[in-house]
Amino acid sequence: MLTTRFLVLSVLPVICLLVLPLMGMAHNISESNARFVEGISGPAIVPFMYLGAKHMVTGYDHLLFLLGVIFFLFRARDILLFVTLFTLGHSITLMSGVLLQVNVNAYLIDAIIGLSVVYKAFENIDGFKQVFGLQLNARLAVFIFGLFHGLGLATKLQEFAISSDGLVTNIVSFNVGVEIGQAIALALILIVLLHWRQRDSFQNHAFIANTLLMTAGFVLTGYQIAGYMWA
Amino acid sequence: MKQETYRILIATAAAFATSLVILFTLVLPAEFDIDPLGTGQALGIFGLSSTTETPTVFKEGKVYLSDSVEYVLQPFESVEYKYRMNSDSTLVYAWHASDSVTFDFHGEPDDGPEGFAESYSIGKGLAENGSFFAPFTGIHGWFWENRGADAVTVKLTTSGFYSATLEFRDGFVNERLLSY
Numbered sequence: 001m002l003t004t005r006f007l008v009l010s011v012l013p014v015i016c017l018l019v020l021p022l023m024g025m026a027h028n029i030s031e032s033n034a035r036f037v038e039g040i041s042g043p044a045i046v047p048f049m050y051l052g053a054k055h056m057v058t059g060y061d062h063l064l065f066l067l068g069v070i071f072f073l074f075r076a077r078d079i080l081l082f083v084t085l086f087t088l089g090h091s092i093t094l095m096s097g098v099l100l101q102v103n104v105n106a107y108l109i110d111a112i113i114g115l116s117v118v119y120k121a122f123e124n125i126d127g128f129k130q131v132f133g134l135q136l137n138a139r140l141a142v143f144i145f146g147l148f149h150g151l152g153l154a155t156k157l158q159e160f161a162i163s164s165d166g167l168v169t170n171i172v173s174f175n176v177g178v179e180i181g182q183a184i185a186l187a188l189i190l191i192v193l194l195h196w197r198q199r200d201s202f203q204n205h206a207f208i209a210n211t212l213l214m215t216a217g218f219v220l221t222g223y224q225i226a227g228y229m230w231a
Numbered sequence: 232m233k234q235e236t237y238r239i240l241i242a243t244a245a246a247f248a249t250s251l252v253i254l255f256t257l258v259l260p261a262e263f264d265i266d267p268l269g270t271g272q273a274l275g276i277f278g279l280s281s282t283t284e285t286p287t288v289f290k291e292g293k294v295y296l297s298d299s300v301e302y303v304l305q306p307f308e309s310v311e312y313k314y315r316m317n318s319d320s321t322l323v324y325a326w327h328a329s330d331s332v333t334f335d336f337h338g339e340p341d342d343g344p345e346g347f348a349e350s351y352s353i354g355k356g357l358a359e360n361g362s363f364f365a366p367f368t369g370i371h372g373w374f375w376e377n378r379g380a381d382a383v384t385v386k387l388t389t390s391g392f393y394s395a396t397l398e399f400r401d402g403f404v405n406e407r408l409l410s411y
Contacts, residue, residue, distance in 0.1 A: 121246075122243065127243065130236045215247075216250075219253050222254040222258065230263045
């Protein structure tokens with residue numbers, strides 16, 4: 001118990017420091033990319049697919065949430081089910097958000113996405129059941145948070161003035177790119193997770209890892225709230 | 232309270248507290264120029280993400296000058312014409328040639344090593360127009376060479392903030408200080 005607490009207190013800040021440089025990496029689609037996209041008129045399947053994939057692979061908030069979601073999913077069927085629910089959720093709001101020009105604040109949405117990481121990590125350490133005596137529907141939750149992740153994606157795409165010419169094609173392309181990026185990221189996360197699970201220490205480390213995940217989620221949330229207030 | 236519950240609460244509180252520490256000591260100073268605890272200054276990360284925007288208007292203390300030169304280049308003849316400029320000074324330029332010439336728009340910093348040059352625009356063509364923002368104090372200008380079979384006329388017009396012109400031709404350097 002003592003060593004666990006020691007590990008939490010010592011390893012936690014170190015890992016979070018490692019995450020920090022990622023934050024400097026502009027999560028928003030970079031300026032040069034934006035200029036390129038704004039120059040496009042008409043359908044451009046490959047550029048938008050590339051941007052979607054890039055956004056997902058470099059989007060640590062989406063990746064951390066996915067890591068949390070599949071952390072304790074051992075069966076391929078479950079992984080597929082949860083990832084499909086997440087994909088369904090974010091695709092709905094990504095497509096409709098851009099098409100209906102839903103105007104939401106990107107910082108607030110990203111703060112909620114940060115909280116989705118906190119939620120999943122708290123669920124993974126069995127917090128809802130042990131502390132609140134709640135049994136939440138994990139499938140419904142991943143779908144609902146998927147909706148928020150999709151809104152976040154929509155705000156990113158709305159940040160640049162996309163031409164209405166070929167809009168649907170381009171959003172679909174971006175969405176497909178997001179799924180490709182997600183598949184690539186998931187494959188990498190799974191490789192690491194599968195190796196990790198084979199070790200006896202997995203159960204012990206799982207608690208610390210999810211505590212770290214929760215910390216990262218809190219940092220992301222605070223970062224976005226600060227962005228909303230001061231950026 | 233059950234031990235398991237206690238453990239979860241401790242972990243959650245630790246996660247939240249750690250995130251606050253990270254946010255206030257690192258993220259706020261580095262990302263938002265807010266340094267409530269002075270850690271940003273102490274660690275040297277304050278203002279890490281401040282964007283220095285290029286000003287729309289850049290005021291000059293120097294006198295505004297215009298200059299124009301014209302050269303006739305025989306086949307395989309070349310000339311170099313440069314301006315002495317301070318770092319961050321600007322000029323607007325336009326040159327055109329009667330036939331295609333090889334050109335190299337480049338600069339040599341005053342404090343650079345012997346023979347060091349940085350090229351801004353290299354190519355082969357009939358004309359080029361633009362504006363130039365000197366990246367360093369030194370001499371900045373064009374090298375033109377006629378690689379064709381017939382004589383070519385090159386004409387350059389500039390205006391901006393420079394203090395001298397230098398002509399490199401036939402192995403000679405001719406520096407002309409511009410009087411205000």
